[in-house]
Amino acid sequence: MSTDPSLPVHHKEIEEKEDVVIRFAGDSGDGMQLTGTQFTHSTAILGNDLSTLPDFPAEIRAPAGSLAGVSSYQINFSSRDIRTPGDAPDVLVAMNPAALKTNLKDLKQGGMLILNTDAFGPENLKYAGYTSNPLEDGSLNKYQLYNIPITLLNNKALEGSPLSKKEMERCKNFFALGLMFWLYQRPMEATIQWIGQKFKAKAELAEANKMALKGGYHYGETAELFKKHYRVPKARLAPGIYRNITGNEATAIGFVAASQLAKTPLVYASYPITPASDILHELSKHKSFGVKTCQAEDEIAAIGMAIGASFSGAIGLTGTSGPGMALKSEAISLAIMMELPVVIIDVQRGGPSTGLPTKTEQADLLQSIFGRHGESPLAVIAAATPGDCFTMAIEAVRIAVRYMTPVILLSDGYLANGAEPWRIPDFEKLDPILVEHPTANSAPFIPYARDEKTLARPWAIPGTPGLEHRLGGLEKQDGIGNVSYDPVNHEHMIKTRAEKIARISRDIPPLKVFGAETGDILLVGWGGTFGAITSATEALRQQGLPVSSIHLRHLNPFPSNLGDILERFETIVIPELNLGQLALLLRSRFLVNAHSLTKVQGQPFKVQEIIDGVKQLIKKRGVETWSSQPVALPH
C-alpha cells in the first residue's frame, strides 16, 4: 500500500480477489496507453502476475470523440499464474461515449462500469451513435455503474494550478488512474516518480499531474460512491528477480545479449514500421554495447545493410512487419545463396497490404517459410510470450551463425506491445554463441567448404589476408564457389541448402506435451497464442476432457519429435490467428487430419473461444463418429 503520508488512513472495507481484468478506454488523445502502462508498472512492482493487451487505432489522432479514435488498454492481474490478458474485463473505465460504445460488449455481465459523465454531452453522444443517453435510459442497469464527473473533479483537484483549463483537462487520465490505484490498492510512488522524470523541464505540468493522480486516489477514499476496495495478493511465481517487459523490449535486449554471448558486434538496420519500430528505438539506445543501428531508406536497404554487415563479420539484423517482409524477400534469397547469417524479425500485423497496422495476426507463417522465388529454405522460429522474445532472439542468432543461414524470427503485435512479468535470467549462465572466422593457411581457401555436421560454410571476413573471395547471387559450384551453370551442380546445391536447414532440427530440444502424453485431442499452437491455448487446455482438462497441447517455437525445421507426438493423438486441432497456415503445413508434412480453429479479427484468442471451439468439435465428432474413442461431453 502507498506510504504517502499525505493520504488519509483507509477505513473502507477491503475485499480480496484472485484476479481482475481492467480495461481503460478513451479517446486517442486521452492518454489511455499511458494510463494502462502506469497501472501495469505499479502492478508488476506489487508482485502480481499480469498480462496486457494494448489496443489502439492506426491513426495517431483520429477525430476526438469518434468511434474510430477509441484507444484501450487491458490488463489482467492476478495472484495466480496467468497467461493471457483476460477474455472479458471485470472493470471498464470509459472516458467518453465512443469508448463505452465500442467496449461495453466485452464487459462481463454485472461488471463494474466507471464512466466520465462529463464527456456524455449531446455532441459526443451523437458522434458515438447514441440516440438516447445511456446514463439516463436504463440500458446500463445490468452493470455496477459508477457515474463520475471525472473532468470536473479533476479540474477541482487542480485548483490553483497555473495551467489553462484545457491543459488541466488533459490531466484527467491521471485522476482516473489515481482512482483505480485506490480501488485496487496499488502504490502511487512509481507513477509519481515517472511524472517527475517525464516533466522534468515543466514543473507546473509535473505538479498538476501529481495532483490529479492524488486527487483521484483521495476521491476513491472519501467519496461515498465506493463502499469497498480490493486487494489482489502477490502471485506465487517461481523464485527469482522479475521485471515487467514487452515483447519488443525483450526482442531488443535479446539481440544485445546475443551479441555479447557471441562476442560479435551487432548491426541493426531497419525502416520504421508498426509494430516493429520499438525494436529500433530500443536498440538505438544501446550504443554502450557497441550496437550500431541504421535507419535505412527503405525495407530493401535495411536487409541489404544487414547482409553487408554480416559479410563484414557483424551480426546483421533487420526488423519489420508483413509489408516489409514482402519487400525483403529477394534480398533474403541472396543471403540464402551466399549462405550468410542474417536475422530478420517480423512483428506480424493484420494483412494483406497495409491491413490492420496496429492489430495482431499470425498470417506471415507461410510467407516466412515459402515466400521467396526458387527453392529457398531458411530457418523460421517464433516467440511464444513477450518474455520468450528474449530467448528466441538469442536462438535466432545462434542458429544463424552456426548454420550460416538467414533466420526469420516471428513475433506479432500482441507479443510486441503486450507486457508480462519476466524472470530475469542469469546472464553468466547463458550458453555462449560460438563464432569462428577462419584465417589463411597453406591450403587455398574454399568459400563453400562445408562443416561435416552442420553443412555450414566458413565465415571468412574482409580484412583477413589470403582469404579474398567473391560471393554472389548466381549459382555456386559447391566448394570452390565459382559461378556455375552446371545442371547437376545446381540440383546438388539446392539439396545441400535444404539439407543444411533440415539438420538444424538436431539442435532443437524435443517438444514437451502439456497434459497427457498420448490421448484423444492434441492442440497444436505456435507463436503468440501460447497463453490462450495453454489456458484453454488447462480448463478443458479440469473439466475432464482428454485434451493436451504442444507449442511450436521452431517452425522450420520442426522439432524432430513432432511427428511422433502427432501420431499419439486421435485428433489434432490447430488454433491460429490466420486461415489455417500451420494446419496446411502439418497436413502436408505428416498426413494428419488436422482441424483448424481460426480467428482473423486483429485480436488475440480469448481462452473461451478455444474452449468453445474444441467442445464444438467434440460434439460434432460424436455425431459423425470419425473417432473410435467415445468422448465425454461436458455437463
Place this chain on the structure above:
Amino acid sequence: MVESASGVAPLTGAPQLTRKDFISDQDVRWCPGCGDYAILATVQRILPELGTPRENYVFVSGIGCSSRFPYYVNTYGLHTIHGRAPAIATGIKAANPKLEVWVVTGDGDALSIGGNHLIHALRRNVDIKILLFNNRIYGLTKGQYSPTSELGKKTKSSPHGSVDYPMNPLSLALGAEATFVARTVDTNPNHMKQVLMRAAHHKGSAFVEIFQNCIIFNDDAFKFVTDRQTRDDNAVILEQGKPLIFGKDKNKGIHLKGIKPEIVTIGENGVTEADLLVHNESEQEPHYAFLLSRFEAPQFPVPLGVFRAVSKPTYDQMLGQQIKTVMEKAPGDMKKLLHGPETWEVI
C-alpha cells in the same frame, strides 16, 4: 566489450602489390570490344598504388553487365541483386569502417531499380566509391532503353522511340549532395586513372560517371567525346582553378551571363580568359557543379573531370564516433540492461 570483428593487417612489411595481384582467376566474359575492359584494367592498375592491403578491399555490385566486375578483381567481393549494391556497401562500411568499399554499377542498376539506394548512400556520405558505368542502354537484358537513354531512342522495347525523358546521373548525385562527383570516359585511360585516383583518395561518397561504350546494343553512344575529330569541341576538361577552355584551337570558353552559361570565343568581341568561368571543385554549395552537370553536347561541351570535391564527416565515421563516445563514458552493463528500470524479487 565487443570490438570490431575484423583484424586489419598493418601496412608495415606488406609486400608491394602489383596489378597482377588484383586479377582473379576468372575468365572475363564481357563482349569483345566492351568498354568495361578498359575500366577493369584501370582499376586494377590503380589499386596497388593506393597502399591499402588487398584484403581490405571489397567490391560490391548489383546486376547488369558491369556488375560482373567483382568476379574479376582478386579482392573480397559481392555480386548482389539489382540496384541494392549501395545499401549492401553501406552495411559493410557500417560494420567495418576500415574497409575500402567500391561499388560498381550501371545506368539501369543505379538509376532505375536502385535509384533510392544511390541517393541515400550519397546524402549520408558513406565512405564508398561508386563507379557508374553509363552506356545508356540495358545490355544484359539485350537492348532496352535505360534511364539515361535519350528521348526518342529506338530500342527493342521502344520501337517507335522512347517517350521517357532521360536522367542526368551527375545532376542526381549533386542533388543528393554527394561530396565527390566526377566524370570520365572509357577510351581515355589516363584521364580515367586520374579521376579514379582522386575518387579513391576522397573520404566520403565518391560518385564517378564513366561514359562506357556498349559495342553491341548502343555502339558509338559517346562518339562525340571519343572521336578525335569532334572530342575537343564537345568536351571540356575540368581543372581546378583554371578557366573553362575547350575546342580544337583551345580558344572557346564558358562565360557566365547572369546565371546562364554561354560559349564565347577568346579574342573575339574583346573576350579574354579573364571573362571565363574558373573551375572550383571545392565550392561548398553544389549549385556551381550542378550548372556544369547540365552541359550537354552539342549545345555545350560535356565536362570531364572532378565537378565537386568537398569534405564532410562520413556516415560510418559518425556512427562509430557515437558508439565510441558512449562506450568511453560507460561501457554497457549486461546486468543493468536485463534488469531494466525496476525489478522485484519473488522468494
